[in-house]
Amino acid sequence: MTSETLAQLSTQIDNVFFVLGALILLIEIAETLFKGSHKGRTFAEMLVSASTQIPSILVEVTILTAGYGAFFVLSDAFVPWVMPITWWSVALVVLAADIVYYWEHRIAHQVRLLWTQHAVHHSSRDYNIITGIRFGPLEGLWSLIAHLPLVFVGFPPQLIFFGLVVVLAYQTWIHTETIGRLGPLDRIFNTPSNHRVHHGSDDKYLDRNYGGILIVWDRLWGTFQAEEETPRYGLKRDFDSRNPLRVWFSExxxxxxxxxxxxxxxxxxxxxxxxxxxxxxxxxxxxx
Structure with a gap:
């Protein structure tokens, strides 16, 4: 497998989840239009969630682009061997990236400086597909640092970025109330039901279900909680703003x-x- 093939595969996977997310979004919009009384608030919440992409993209095209380049420099300078890009290494890097994501995510909840960025993702009282793109401006920088050890394990940078994209792309479809519980799949994968728990501010749901693709990491490391009653979404403290600047820098x-x-x-x-x-x-x- 070549780097070009890997890039094409990454784009195809991203597109699949984008289309799935777009279809769910259309259903959510239709449901909102028929709800009536709260539709104005819901659309305003969607817009402010989408607005967080403005600072995130600015950071991505500056700081993160330089960081990605540093991965290649470090790999060339300090790693005596790298894995070949094959189907088995593609599968392995997705698994590794999913484990890294679990710990990256868990640490972001437990270190206040990191929480100032990740809290943006949790600050909405609504829960829909657009919530999935609600990010703190510097959240991607912590993700980059967290994935750095994979360079020294021997994964080539392009494989690491592929794994990171797949883990994030997968999570597009789980930010919804449209899809209910999925039976046995809820025991293995991070599903809408499992991720609704993660966005809950109820005491029983707080700091649970950190997984990206697989929920088995939460079961393994003691942070799993099944969905029972409908969560109260948002931050535990009283925060319910649709002012973009307040949302971007809430903490x-x-x-x-x-x-x-x-x-x-x-x-x-x-x-x-x-x-x-x-x-x-x-x-x-x-x-x-």
Missing amino acids: LPGLMRDVKSAQTWGDVWGYLVKAPGWKPGHSPDRSE
């Missing part, structure tokens, strides 16, 4: 206030790298 004002009020450098460090809700002398209460 930064609170972090800056806490850092400014810190009495010691240890407190500053705690506010930056400990879990959301951490206070000096107290355990985190996840009050985001």
